[in-house]
Amino acid sequence: MTALRIAGLADAVGVARLHADSWRRHYRGAYADAFLDGDVVADREAVWSSRLAEPDVGVTILAEDGGGLLGFVHVVLDEDAVWGSLVDNLHVSHHRRRTGVGGLLLIRAAEEVAGRAVSGSSLYLWVLEQNRAARKFYEAYGGLCVEKAAVSPPGGHPERLDGTPAKLRVAWHRAESVSPAPK
């Protein structure tokens, strides 16, 4: 059975490894091969160790079962004056994709926003333009593509990008509208 819980500092390495594996599989063509095949694990470990040491900055939710970590999502409450709270990362372990874990995490992230954001319950995220599977997923949960922008390089290092990739802002005006479309 899949269980959700809030992450703590002890989870940093596990989250970082899943994050790096997901980037290696899905961000090639947007992030440089040299970064994905090189520093990405160390980069993610540094980012997650820092984030999870400061729980006030955002909330990270994990999905787990008896076999370990299945996925995670990170929410930064009240990040943007116009678009609301940011869903900063949502990644599901490769062997458990398309089994409902991403949907559980996205809905739980929306519940965090609805319950804790002070600026209202709108939320948004950025998805790589090339990431058609994730775009389909957000579309299936009612997200609207509202804007296109240039991808910022991870850690601010321009050489970590492959060319000039684009990202799309996907938004929900109310957290309550994050729900799967009827089939």
Ligand SMILES: CC(C)(COP(=O)(O)OP(=O)(O)OC[C@H]1O[C@@H](n2cnc3c(N)ncnc32)[C@H](O)[C@@H]1OP(=O)(O)O)[C@@H](O)C(=O)NCCC(=O)NCCS
């Ligand atoms: C995108 C991601 C988070 C979705 O999570 P998931 O657990 O695989 O998705 P779910 O099983 O909850 O899918 C729910 C619905 O979304 C839609 N969907 C999900 N993946 C899809 C795909 N590849 N193609 C088309 N529709 C898709 C479907 O409607 C699906 O319902 P169905 O399986 O009953 O048809 C996950 O696949 C993932 O981690 N991908 C790699 C990392 C990534 O791209 N993260 C997003 C960063 S912005």
